[in-house]
Amino acid sequence: MAKINSNYLLLPNSYLFAEIARKVNAYMQANPKADIIKMGIGDVTMPLTSAVTCAMEKAAKEMGNKETFRGYGPEQGYDFLIDAVIKGEYKSRNIDISHDEIFISDGSKCDVANIQEIFDINSTIAIADPVYPVYLDSNVMAGRSGALNNNGYFEKIIYMPSTKENNFKPSFPSRHADLIYICSPNNPTGAALTKDELKAWVDYALENNSIILYDSAYSAYIQEENVCGSIYEISEACKCAIEFKSFSKTAGFTGIRCAFTVVPKELYAFDDKGNKVELNRLWNRRQTTKFNGVSYVTQRAAEAVYSIEGMKETKEVISYYMDNAKIILDGLKQAGFEAYGGVNAPYIWWKIPNNIKSFDFLDILLNKYQIVGTPGSGFGPSGEGYFRLTAFGNKEKTKEAMQRIIKGGF
């Protein structure tokens, strides 16, 4: 009698964004003429830049020609893209990352979800709270979480609350964690660790034999000089951190899927007998066995992001979104609200007034202003009382949304 992985049943029934979509669809069906402004899901809206689409068209043509066709590529990614990543992301920051430390993938969602597989099933897990739900969910599904308590916490997970009191920067784990998930700039709060703060995390990890799983998917949005674009700007981080970066938000690749993960060769964990094992070797084994590389066409598109034209165009798109972030931040403040983030990230973290629950606030915003956002509680218990708006929308719509809020009051 075949049995399921019962850990799956520990997860609450529906994934955050699906539940929001359900509510919005119900509202739209009931109010077919409503002009809804979507500031919820973290998806980009600007098209791919010209450098990127030209590269894709060229690659598509190559694939139709016998002389230039390519079948299976390296599971770890093509040299041309890895070289571009090293030059564009690391050499430019004076960081020395070698070729075989980089693994190209079809998205950071997959990588941050799959990375736990290479670690022991009894590893202790610390997760920033609130944060992108995939770190938690993938560990629940693997069986590392224990049960979900009534208060919204899984019993074996170490939560690192990021609240107004600590400027939304996660506090160190309350007890030893083998694996520490950090997202900076953070989704959903928009808070970004400064260089000093990040150094404190690296020191902590080295001292406590923890491994930091560092999700840096939003690093292209960093505006302040004292915020690192890579954890490896901190020397010694290559001894304690795996870094995840993505083209999704950097260059609008949410629909064509490309990301990369850096697993330094100096990074070790221990086997059952206490022997050191290179994590780079394990991740390589995982990827070569269970993954077959990213589309050649997509990899050429990603390479083009680092061309001179591509970098210029990408910068313009990010400026567009960050202008939106400022519009939202200023608008909410003008309307008398507290709001955070939006300086080094495309996310604005809105403090909900009057102790209204964040899922109730979703309904209020939808009904009163026809604006969709994301309830903070969907990102963890410490997200309760907050609401995430994103800067990925159209500028005129973003302005209009703020006008509705400013005029409507609360």
Add this chain to the structure above:
Amino acid sequence: MAKINSNYLLLPNSYLFAEIARKVNAYMQANPKADIIKMGIGDVTMPLTSAVTCAMEKAAKEMGNKETFRGYGPEQGYDFLIDAVIKGEYKSRNIDISHDEIFISDGSKCDVANIQEIFDINSTIAIADPVYPVYLDSNVMAGRSGALNNNGYFEKIIYMPSTKENNFKPSFPSRHADLIYICSPNNPTGAALTKDELKAWVDYALENNSIILYDSAYSAYIQEENVCGSIYEISEACKCAIEFKSFSKTAGFTGIRCAFTVVPKELYAFDDKGNKVELNRLWNRRQTTKFNGVSYVTQRAAEAVYSIEGMKETKEVISYYMDNAKIILDGLKQAGFEAYGGVNAPYIWWKIPNNIKSFDFLDILLNKYQIVGTPGSGFGPSGEGYFRLTAFGNKEKTKEAMQRIIKGGF
């Protein structure tokens, strides 16, 4: 102190194809002028067809236009592609598969490797022997295998030998298996189950409460009428089987990555408390949590495979490869060897004479004929004594390889 998933260390050190590549590279460095004919790795060589590349170019252009740009797509795949799959793969075979039973992915390798995640960690696993190594390796990594014995068998895995004696069709498991992996047409033997044989498997699974994980990646190569293109041609199979299909070998997508998996809604397994749980719901949860969909550009390419022009072009490419298969099969027989497969699959299963070990035969072929193939033992213990040649090469090169063998004798 972070610990690794020690199950990874149970795997033999290097993945089959990587080890072959290493040997070939060493030979090439030592013999830089050798004209090596590669008949080893199962990769296609013909370019993508015109219908497919046109669709990709068009989609790339759409992604560069604000009005037609698409960000995140549904994790399960776009409707247009799912509709095309239902029409092209199932309605055409009088099979009724519904929209939400199909999950588009970036490759069958990922899907067959990931599917085990939704099942209990103590599930018993039966695997055809020899077969594509990913079924086994993914279960070893998950911790279901036990240790590797000296004779090449993992202690907890139920092997289903497919030998000359049973026409390379796997025998039923020797004891109860919760999950049964079958690949038909088979990689590497090229053997394909007839409709009667497949019905016997479905009956067996229903009677024994087993779930069949049916890898049908090579179904486009089937030439004989009594061989099924889908397991769902057997009524009741939707109560016991998950089917994996791919565009990789069907339409040369090895470099652009697209496949799909069918998880029928009628398919159940049991939770810890003995309740029935829909596997479709679990796989949907797995995919929505840990995967973010396939590139829009690739999905448009896959849709084009089912256009009238696309189907015509695809058929021509497959004929080209199957002509090669005949050349190899006839050539080996003319040279006095025993050889199998090659009728419903692009793989020829070559019986090695004189009890030579298959990894030694790799060296012999390389040195004597400058031909690369794949040692049968790499696909499981019952593959020892055999060698896989593939029909994916250039026709002239394939002919020349056979001439070398016919002339050279053994």
